[in-house]
Amino acid sequence: MNERTTPPRYTTEEVNRIIRRALKLDASESISHDELLETAGELGIDPARLEVAIAQEAATMETERVRATYLKRARTAFKASLYGFIVLNTFLFAIDCTTGGGWWFQWPLLGTGLPLALGLGKAYFPSDAQIEHAQRRSARHKKRMAHRRHA
Secondary structure, eight states: OOOOOOOOOOOHHHHHHHHHHHHHHTTOSOOOHHHHHHHHHHTTOOHHHHHHHHHHHHHHHHHHHHHHHHHHHHHHHHHHHHHHHHHHHHHHHHHHHHHOSSOOTHHHHHHHHHHHHHHHHHHHSOOHHHHHHHHHHHHHHHHHHHHHHHO
């Protein structure tokens, strides 16, 4: 009754988690490119496919970095606009209350509220086009900076 057990198989997600955990246990959060190629070779992964995967991951990481930077800047700008909106409209409301003669503060409130609402959408619900525009702007900036370093 000596049954032979088959070794366990792991999904891609399980492999990712296991390797991340092993790197943490090894106290090194990263490995070199050569070590990655060697490990992939041991797993039977074609080096050319690994290079494609590395390039795709780098592009994805860059997209995520640009998105995070865009959101941080847009949210900072929105918060500054919100603060200005509150201060300005509180001041106008106070003037309206003390001068009498009918209410008028709601008109500047509406006029300043519309751009604020647009800023809210840009900061917290950006469109894909806005993110792509930020990516193109980031790429142009990197290109200019590289050109300046070499000049």
